[in-house]
Amino acid sequence: MDPLFFKLVRVVNLTARPFHERVGREHQLTLNEWRAMAVLGAQPGLNATQVADQTGLDKMAVSRALAGLKRHKRVQRHGDPTDQRSSRLYLTAAGKALHETVGALGRQREAELFAGVDADELARMSATLDTLIRAVERVSDGAAPDRDDQTV
Template sequence: MNYKDIVIRFGKLHILRRIVHQKLTMDYPLHPGQLHLLEFISKNEGCTQAQAAKHLMITPASVALSTKRMEKSQLIEKKTDPNNLRCNKLYITEKGKKLSETLRKTFDEFDRGMFKGFEESELITLTNYLDRLIDNITDKYVLDAKNADLLSMVALRKKIETERKKESLND
């Protein structure tokens, strides 16, 4: 087997996971990728949009759009900070908590099913191989993936784009 066959399988796995995640969320008032934001707000009640954007490594504009949709769906509430009227604090609603818990259970169940039949030792070996692949990529492209929320593919893409821009400025 050559590298290309392995890379194709990574791509296929990634696409299959995205398709299943979209199917699992299509009956809920949540767009793909928003569960991470909802969970962040749940764990960081009163956070700002800027804090959420920084933690999830997505643009403030993406957070603004997502929070607007989530507020319209009554999953979160925005409250103006009395000390800074330009700043909105984010809070999860009861509906948002229930949805977050439901989808987290659903996704965890999906992930467990994906690894069905694997022995613990095989999972450890797989994790070690994946860590080596991540190290190889991050070392070559000078990315700080170890300190990143790798659940956000957008974040990784944006880091790569930023590095490209820096390199082109140095040329």
């Protein structure tokens, strides 16, 4: 039996693999660019560090993704009025249109993947993943996970 961590990585890789064939090539979009777009579509006005935090990608991967999005005029930067060293990121009109197109394809793929999973099991899985995300964030910050957060 494979370790749980390996299973998580495998699920991510297997679900992400078709992205390039179905979406990436057609729209000249990398998976990391899509991840950044998805975050900015849901939370406009984040800075690059916040995009990295929300995607779980390292800062260099986010920087490359944002550079690609900017090159294709899918994202724009505005100065941050609270911090002159930082800028806030927003999808352009072209970025918003692509976000909607790719998002619809993603929702379709999600429906296909979860078609055989009942609603209660999906709810438990979502709660478990939320718990894992919180635990990973705490461990990454140097804090040990709380015992209460280890149960779902």
